Amino acid sequence: MTTAFTRTAFTGTTRMPQLPTMPTGWPIGSYDSYEEAQRAVDHLADSDFPVHDVTIVGVEPMLVERVAARLTWSKVLSSGAMSGAWFGLFVGLLLSLFTPGAGFLPIVIGLVSGIGFGLVFAATGYAATRGRRDFVSHSQLVARRYDVLCQPRHAESGRDLLAKLAMRSTYAS
Structure with a gap:
């Protein structure tokens, strides 16, 4: 059986694969949220389990786009002016630092031109x-669910540890 991990010849350490590979191992737990899967793996780590054999796999991935706000011309222009102002201020400060005796003129020019360019590009x-x-x-x-996989050599003990965690969580609620 081949695994996604490779063992180096000189040090004997396991390293992560360089190219995308399918996950391997036996399922030892399945969770509705990534936070629950992460808590399960954290419990394994706290129990001195060899977590280098564990993988969290998101099953049935979905791209979720959450709408935050409506765009209007005023929001677009004010955002463009603000980002342009920051960039212009930065350029103006650099120019004033490297131009002896220039004073505040490069800062003001940078700020005004930054606002102008920011407005134009945003619009x-x-x-x-x-x-x-x-x-x-x-x-x-x-993902719809998150499976915790483990290499076969430690899968049974991992399953036992996660079952104890689930029992403890059930009694705590």
């Missing part, structure tokens, strides 16, 4: 969408 980008995406969103990759 151009928003206008190019032509109203097809008038919202801000955040994407997450989640």
Whole structure:
């Protein structure tokens, strides 16, 4: 049987695969959230279990896009002006540091030009969408369930430890 891990000849240590590979091992637990799977592996680690043999696998991955806000011209322009102002201020500070006797003029020029460029770039980008995406969103990759796999040599003891954790959690609630 081949595993996803390789053993180095000189040190005898196990290292992670360099290319994407399918996970191997036997299932020792299945959880509804990543947090629960992480807690299970943490319990294994606290019990001196060889966690280098453990893998958390998200099954049936989904890309979830959560809409955060509606975009308007005022939000786009104010955001563009703010990001441009920060960049312009940074450039102005650099110029004033390396220009002897320049004073505050490079900072003011950098700030004003940064705001102008930020406004132009934000307006151009928003206008190019032509109203097809008038919202801000955040994407997450989640799974329907999270399986904890373990290499066969320690799977039975891992399953026993996780069963004790589940029993302790059941009695605690």
